[in-house]
Amino acid sequence: MHCHRDAPGASGVAVRSGPEVAEIARRFGAELCQRYRLSREQQRALGDIVLCRTAALGGHLDECPQCGHQRPSYNSCLNRHCPKCGWTAAEGWLEKRQQRLLPTHHFHVVFTVPAELRALFTENRELLYGVLFRSAAGALVELGADPKRLGGQQGITAVLHTWTPDLLNHPHLHCLVTGGALSADGRWNATRPGFLFPDRVLGKLFCGKFLHALRSLYDRGLLRLTGRCEPLADRSAFARYLDRLYRKKWRPYTKKPFSGADGVCRYLARYTHRSAISNRRLLCFDDQQVTFRTRGDRTTCLPPVSFLQRFFSHVLPPGFVRIRHYGLYAAGNVHNRLEQARALLTPPGSGGREPADGEQPAEHEQPDFVRLMLRAFGVDPTKCPRCGTRMRCVLSVPRPRSFPSPNRSPPPVR
DSSP: OOEEOOEEHHHHHHEOSSSSSSHHHHHHHHHHHHOOOHHHHHHHHHHHHHHHHHHGEEEEEEOOOOTOOOEEEEEOOTTTTOSHHHHHHHHHHHHHHHOOOOOOOOEEEEEEEGGGGHHHHHHHHHHHHHHHHHHHHHHHHHHHHHHTTTOOOOOEEEEEEEEEETTTTTEEEEEESSSSSEEETTTTEETTTTOOOOOHHHHHHHHHHHHHHHHHHTTOOOOOGGGGGGGGGGGHHHHHHHHHHSSSSSOEOOOOOOHHHHHHHHHHHHHHHOOOOOOOGGGEEEOOOOOEEESTTOOEEEEEEEHHHHHHTOOOOOOOOOEEEEESHHHOOOOOOOHHHHHSSOOTTOOOOOOOOOSOOTTSSSSHHHHHHHHHOOOOBBBBBTTTOOOEEEEEOOOOOOOOSSSOOOOOOO
16 A cells, blocks of 8 residues: 655655555556546546656756766656646746736635536536636626726636545636726725625626526537436426526625735635645555545545546646636736726835736746745755755756657556
């Protein structure tokens, strides 16, 4: 049985040596492919995770010119669903968001959908994830623009998650919302302390927008109604289904406001580039079961293939954008209305933040790993862990142009 343990590395940062999703995928990936039909994107994610940070992806060998210490480093797969590759992307995203974030309090609003919709989401992921984004953001924008409330444009960042702690299907959005709005006449209208919008009103508006879009997709014949959703192909059955959903209570959850902008970003960065489960949550696995943490001290045990099936069921459609910005945080407002709001919120003489020159870099670009390591851990990975001398690369193996893809089973890694 493989069990969790952390050990201090030579650089002073804890190095994980316990079970990993990649190790489970190597041992049981072939059985997963035999028992379940994986999409092309799921097969790509499986192959990438299996090969991540192995010699198959190339790498380099660093050597200290002072003491001769050598350290091999293998390339990452950079797949957004890989548990090993999320930290660098999240830290890079955090730096960019801190440049844009307004210096005001923010609310964290979570939008969920009733459990009755989960089967329909499974069959129509890309369509309904898009509806979820548009409905949640539309409800926030509409209430923010209401003259009886804020009467202006808020800044909104939304992040899609699709899982529960035990990896079941549970699509929901984490939204970061400014505690105020920029009015058309150039004033900043702040919310009352600790209050954004009534959850009941926000929920009804969200419900109405979502179900109206769902009915439109059905009427145009765009919904895939197979498997458990096959009975909904009957129009009268679908009408009854919608009636039940309208009667449900759709209650978004608004958490207490954050006081500082940097704290807001650091909190949300925990949600932006997460995979369905991190390696730290894995406790043990063997041929019979995988044991992992869910909430607090609670744990769940699943057969290895069932664990992998749940994990890879959360692989997003190709090219789907899971982090979206609206209102003042939308790309079209970055260099005009966002800076206007920042000027109103920045005390005179404090200097404020200088806007970035030109366009912001794309969110998928790799940030400076060395600088991020220094900021997060105070460790310079380019220095020798024994004597502190800057190491030099003595051997480099380039990344292959195309990864070896798993043809019904992942390739072996030695």
